[in-house]
Amino acid sequence: MKQTASFISAYTADTSGVCSALYELGGLVIMHDASGCNSTYHTHDEPRAYYMDSAVYVSALTEMEAVMGGDDRLVNDILVAAKELNPNFIAICGTPIPLISGVDFAALATMCENKCGIPSLGIATNGMHSYLSGVSQAYQALFNRFVCPQTAKVKGAVNILGATPLDFSINSQVEDIRAFLEGQGFKIQSCWSMGSSLEEIAQSAQAEVNLVLSSDSLPLAKLFQKKYGIPYVVGVPYGEKFSQKLAGDLKAAIASGNSSVSYAKNTACKPQGIIIGESVTACSLAQSLAMDLNLNCQVVTPLAASPELLREIDRTCTDEDDLTALLKDAPLVIADGLYEPVVPSSAKFYNLPHEAFSGRMYRDKLPNLINKPLKKEN
Amino acid sequence: MIKLAIYGKGGIGKSTTLSNISAALAEKGLKVMQIGCDPKSDSTLNLYHGTKPMMSILETMRQKGDDFTLDDVTQIGFNGVICVESGGPTPGVGCAGRGIIAALEKLNEKGAYEKFTPDVVLYDCPGDVVCGGFSMPMRQGYADMVYIVTSGENMSIYAAANIATAVANFKNRGYASLGGFILNKRNVPHEDEKVSQLAQDFSAPIVGTINRNELVQLAEDQHMCVLEAYPDSEQAQEYRKLADNILRLSQSGVK
Numbered sequence: 001m002k003q004t005a006s007f008i009s010a011y012t013a014d015t016s017g018v019c020s021a022l023y024e025l026g027g028l029v030i031m032h033d034a035s036g037c038n039s040t041y042h043t044h045d046e047p048r049a050y051y052m053d054s055a056v057y058v059s060a061l062t063e064m065e066a067v068m069g070g071d072d073r074l075v076n077d078i079l080v081a082a083k084e085l086n087p088n089f090i091a092i093c094g095t096p097i098p099l100i101s102g103v104d105f106a107a108l109a110t111m112c113e114n115k116c117g118i119p120s121l122g123i124a125t126n127g128m129h130s131y132l133s134g135v136s137q138a139y140q141a142l143f144n145r146f147v148c149p150q151t152a153k154v155k156g157a158v159n160i161l162g163a164t165p166l167d168f169s170i171n172s173q174v175e176d177i178r179a180f181l182e183g184q185g186f187k188i189q190s191c192w193s194m195g196s197s198l199e200e201i202a203q204s205a206q207a208e209v210n211l212v213l214s215s216d217s218l219p220l221a222k223l224f225q226k227k228y229g230i231p232y233v234v235g236v237p238y239g240e241k242f243s244q245k246l247a248g249d250l251k252a253a254i255a256s257g258n259s260s261v262s263y264a265k266n267t268a269c270k271p272q273g274i275i276i277g278e279s280v281t282a283c284s285l286a287q288s289l290a291m292d293l294n295l296n297c298q299v300v301t302p303l304a305a306s307p308e309l310l311r312e313i314d315r316t317c318t319d320e321d322d323l324t325a326l327l328k329d330a331p332l333v334i335a336d337g338l339y340e341p342v343v344p345s346s347a348k349f350y351n352l353p354h355e356a357f358s359g360r361m362y363r364d365k366l367p368n369l370i371n372k373p374l375k376k377e378n
Numbered sequence: 379m380i381k382l383a384i385y386g387k388g389g390i391g392k393s394t395t396l397s398n399i400s401a402a403l404a405e406k407g408l409k410v411m412q413i414g415c416d417p418k419s420d421s422t423l424n425l426y427h428g429t430k431p432m433m434s435i436l437e438t439m440r441q442k443g444d445d446f447t448l449d450d451v452t453q454i455g456f457n458g459v460i461c462v463e464s465g466g467p468t469p470g471v472g473c474a475g476r477g478i479i480a481a482l483e484k485l486n487e488k489g490a491y492e493k494f495t496p497d498v499v500l501y502d503c504p505g506d507v508v509c510g511g512f513s514m515p516m517r518q519g520y521a522d523m524v525y526i527v528t529s530g531e532n533m534s535i536y537a538a539a540n541i542a543t544a545v546a547n548f549k550n551r552g553y554a555s556l557g558g559f560i561l562n563k564r565n566v567p568h569e570d571e572k573v574s575q576l577a578q579d580f581s582a583p584i585v586g587t588i589n590r591n592e593l594v595q596l597a598e599d600q601h602m603c604v605l606e607a608y609p610d611s612e613q614a615q616e617y618r619k620l621a622d623n624i625l626r627l628s629q630s631g632v633k
Contacts, residue, residue: 069510102479102510104517107551114550 005320007341011303012166012356014125016045017134017216018093019056020164023048025142025198028087028118029056030078032103033095036060044359045131047170055085066101075111082116088198090120091141093134099126119145130303131166131356132278135216139192142201143223150205150228157189157207158250161221161232162214164193166356167281169366176370180237181211184247192217208254209233211246215279215309225259234309235262236281239288240373263287265311271298273332276323276339277354279305283314285334285352285369292374297334300326337362379491380628381499383515383554386527387537388505391562393421394594394603395527395617396502397459400425401605402614402621403498404457411496412459413485415515417466417474421502425455427601434465435481448488456606460494474504475511482514498625505537516545516554523557523628525585528576530561530569535576542580557627558585560620565590585627586620589613 015031019042022029031041035058042056043049059074074092082090092108105122113120121141125134139161158181163174174194181188189207190200210221210232221232231253237243242263249262263283267290275282275297282299289295299314302323310316317323324342327333333343337351338358353362386392393414400412414421419431426432435451442450453461464481466474491499501515515521524545528538538559545556561573561584570587577584597607605614 100473100476102475102514104510104513104551106518107548107553110518110552111550 002319002321008320008323009336009338009357011130012045012359013127014129014131014134014137015041015093015095015127016356017131017136017164017166018091018123018125018138019054019134020046020131020166021135021138021193021216022091022142023054023056023193024052024196025193025201026088027055027091027198028078028082028085028089029054029091029093030059030074030081031056031093031095032059032061032074032098032105034061034063034066034097045166045356047165047355047360047363055081055087057081061097066097069101071103071108071111075108075115078112079116082112082118087118089145090116090118091123091138092120093123093125094127095125096127099128121145131164132214132216132303135162135164135166135193135214136219139217139220140223142192143220146198146202147205148202150203152206153208154187154189154206155208156185156254157187157209159189159204159207159210159224159230160191161210161212162217162280163191163195164214164216167214167216167278167354168194169353169355169363171363171366171368173368173370176368177211177213177237180243180371181247181250184250186247186250192220205230209250211235211250213280215303215305218306218309221259229257231257231259233260233262234280235287236284237371238284238369238374239292240371241291242284242288243371245291261309263311264290267296267311267313269296271296271313273297273334273348274327274330275299275352276333276335277301277352278303278356279309279314283309283311286311288369288374293376297332337365379496379499380625381501381521381523382557382624382628383501383503383521383524384527384560385503385524385541386505386560387534390527390529390534390537391588391594392527393502394424394598395560395562395588395620396500397422397425397603398605398614398617399621399624400455400459400498400500401457401603402618403625404459405605405618406621406625408497408625409495410457410459411490411494411499412455412461412502413482413499413515414461414463414502415478415482415512416464416502416504417469417477419463419465421463422453422455422459422461424598424601424603425459425461426453427455428453429601432461432463434463435484436465436467436477438465439480439484448485448490448493451485452490452494456603460496462490473511475509475514478511478514482520486519513544513548513553516548518552521554524554525557525560525624527560527562528573529564530566530572531564534564535572538576539579542576542582546580556580556582557624558583560585561587563588563590583627585623586616588616588620 109122
C-alpha cells in the first residue's frame with residue numbers, strides 16, 4: 001500500500017526538530033497544540049531532557065479556540081510565562097491543528113515582542129515534515145534574528161552546523177568532532193545545537209568556514225555564505241582517512257572561499273551494500289567505508305534530500321514498498337534497527353541506530369566512529 | 379511593487395471592479411498581476427475571455443503535486459494582465475481558507491513575483507474575513523493595503539464594516555492597512571450617505587464611486603471587462619479614475 005509504513009517506523013517530525021535546534025539556547029519555546037503534554041516534542045526524541053532543562057511548553061489549544069480563534073489568550077499566556085522565566089527569546093511553533101486553521105506565527109511573534117520586548121520568533125512547523133525541516137526552520141530564524149554582522153574573522157574559526165542529538169545522539173560524537181577539529185588546528189566558533197550558548201551563536205559570523213554535518217543545516221550554511229561570504233564544507237568526520245580529507249577540505253575552503261561537499265560525488269564501483277539514513281551522515285559513512293575498508297555502498301535516504309548532497313549512485317526512497325523492493329538483492333544493509341523487518345534474511349544487517357528514527361531504543365548500541373579507523377567489528 | 383487586496387461581500391462586484399482596475403492600470407503601461415483567492419476561480423474570467431475558469435493553483439497541485447511550472451497556472455489576459463487563480467476545494471469538503479494559504483505559499487515558492495516582476499499585484503479576496511486563511515492576502519509580505527468594495531445595501535455595509543474591523547484588529551500584527559472603500563452603486567436610497575458614514579466611522583476615504591450601468595452586464599455577456607468591450611464609455615472612465623486614485627494613494631503611502 002503506497003505511502004503507508006506497515007513494518008517500519010517513521011522519522012520524528014519537524015515539531016521535534018525545532019525543539020532540538022533551540023534546546024540549549026535559553027528560549028521559551030511554545031508548541032501551539034492541543035493537550036498539555038510535551039513529551040511528544042522533547043522527551044521521547046530528546047535525550048537531553050533527562051539531564052538538562054529547556055523551557056518547552058504546549059499551549060493547550062482547545063477545540064473552541066481552534067474554531068473561534070484564540071490568539072489573544074495564547075499571547076497573554078506566553079507573556080505571563082515570559083515574565084516569570086525571563087527567557088533569551090520566545091519561539092512560537094506550529095503543529096497540525098494551527099496548520100489547518102491558518103495561524104500566522106510571524107504575527108503572533110510580533111504581537112508578543114511588541115508587548116514584552118523579548119525577541120520573538122514565529123516558526124511555522126506543522127508536523128507534516130521530518131525533523132530536518134524543523135531544525136532547518138529554527139536555524140534560519142536564529143540566523144535572521146541573532147547572528148551579528150562581523151567584519152573581522154577569527155583565524156581558523158569554524159562553526160559546526162547541524163549537530164543535534166536527533167542525528168548524533170549523546171554518545172560523545174559531537175564532543176569528538178570538536179576535539180578532532182581542534183586537533184587539526186581549528187578554533188570552534190560555535191556549535192549548532194549542542195554545547196553553544198545563544199551569545200556564541202550570535203558571534204558565529206566571525207568564523208572562516210562552516211562544517212555542515214546534516215542536510216538540515218545546508219540552508220543555514222548558504223545564508224552564511226550569501227550574507228557573510230563564509231564558505232561551507234559538507235561531511236561528517238567518520239573513519240580515519242575521510243576525517244583527514246574533510247579537515248583538508250575545510251582548510252582549502254578557508255583559502256579559496258569556495259564551498260564543497262567532501263565525499264566523492266562519483267563512484268565507479270558497483271555497490272556492495274546499502275546504507276539507509278540521512279543524506280549527509282549516510283554519504284559520509286559510505287565514503288569512510290570506501291576509504292578505510294574498500295567497501296562501496298549506495299545510500300538510500302527516506303528523508304528529503306537536496307540533490308547536491310547525494311552522490312550519483314544514491315537515491316531517495318520514501319515509500320516502504322519501494323524500499324523493500326530496493327533492498328531485495330542487497331548483500332549488506334546498514335540501517336537503524338527498526339528497518340530490520342524489511343531487510344531480506346539473505347542480507348547481512350548492521351544496526352546503526354538513528355535517534356530520529358528509533359529514539360532511545362538502541363542508543364547504547366550506537367557506535368562512535370568520529371575520526372577512528374573503521375574496522376569490520378565497528 | 380505595489381500589492382493590494384480587495385475584499386467585500388459576496389456578489390458585490392469585487393471581481394468585476396478589480397478586473398477593470400487591472401485593465402486600467404495595465405493600460406497605463408504597468409505590469410499587473412491579478413490573483414483570484416476565491417474557490418470558484420472566477421476572478422479573472424473576463425480578462426482572458428474565459429467561458430470556464432482557468433486551471434487553478436490548487437487543482438494543479440492536486441493533479442500534478444509539485445511537478446508544474448508557473449506557466450501551467452497563469453494566463454495572460456487583456457492588456458497583458460497576468461491572471462492567476464488560487465482555487466479551492468469542492469464545495470462542502472476540505473478547507474477553503476487553508477487552500478488560499480497553500481496556493482499563495484506555492485506561488486511564492488515557485489518564484490512568481492521574481493519571474494513576472496509585476497509593478498502591481500492585486501488580490502481578489504472572498505466575501506469576508508472568516509478564518510485564518512482568508513486573511514492571508516493581507517498578511518505581512520502580501521498586500522500592503524486593503525480596499526473594500528461595498529454598495530449602500532445594509533448587508534454589504536455590515537460586511538464591509540466587519541472586514542474593516544478585522545483590518546483594524548490586525549494592526550498590531552504588521553498586516554496591511556485600510557486604504558479605503560470603493561462604492562459600487564446599487565441605487566438604493568441614501569446610498570452615498572450610508573457609505574460616507576461607513577468611511578467616516580473607519581477614518582478612511584471613499585477612493586472611487588462606480589455608478590450602476592448596464593454596460594457592465596453587457597461586457598460580461600461577451601466575457602470581457604468594460605475597458606475592453608466599451609473602452610470609450612463613461613463607465614470605462616469611472617474605472618480609470620478609480621484605478622488612478624488607488625495608484626496615487628498606494629504610491630504616496632497614504633493609508
